[in-house]
Amino acid sequence: MVVQRKRFRIEDIVFGNAPTEETGSDANPMHREIMTELRAIREQMAAPARAIPGSVTEVASQQVADTQVLLQTYRAQIEQCEKLKIELDLIHDAINRTKQEIAVLHGKSFNGAEMAKVTGELGAVVGGTEEATQQILEAAEAIDQSASAMAKVTSPDQQRLLREDIQERVVAIFEACNFQDLTGQRISKVMNTMKFIEHHINVMMDIWGGVDAIKAHAPAVIDDRVGDARLLNGPKADGEVGHASQDDIDAMFG
DSSP states (O other): OEEOOOOOHHHHHHHTTOOOOEETTTHHHHHHHHHHHHHHHHHHHHSOOOOOTTSHHHHHHHHHHHHHHHHHHHHHHHHHHHHHHHHHHHHHHHHHHHHHHHHHHHHHTSSHHHHHHHHHHHHHHHHHHHHHHHHHHHHHHHHHHHHHHHTTOOOHHHHHHHHHHHHHHHHHHHHHHTHHHHHHHHHHHHHHHHHHHHHHHHHHHHHTTHHHHHHTTOOOOOOOOOGGGGTOOOSOOTTOOSOOOHHHHHHHTO
């Protein structure tokens, strides 16, 4: 006797539309065994995947973890490289700006013609000052001699000649004093050049952090002068400290 039974869904999937027959009760144990195995397979498929030591799953999991660590390391290195690039760009810009300032200084102040001009102006100031000083001293000496001679002579003609000589010497002194006008013009040219240089040097100092940043790298000032050179500091400027006053000198000699 053929016993018709209800088809299971798995049977439809496995056998399609083929008819299934179950003869007697001998087929039940096998059917139950098949269904038990199918249920076990289904449970295994539904359960979360567990990494078996040494299995492909464990190796893959470890590779994923290692990859994540490498990605984090690479990300940190990229951030450091970006920061370094920003710093290098700033240094590159500062170097280029400094080069431009040096090029301007070299083209306007430190080339041969310009420096020779500045040196020539200072030389002319020194020479003109010496020449004018010599003329003034000679004229003053001649005036002194003429004045002394006038006190001794009684002839009107001689007195007139001495007066004329004194007047000529006075005019010579006035003419010699004109040197200060030329000297002022020459020194103004030199000062303009120095101000130009000072301005561009200050710009370069600002590029590298300002005066305070430069002072941090400045070497210690050591006075290596010996003998009288240590005592000669030149004329004292208004408000300048470090010079002995006349009162100090008088006090030394009691």
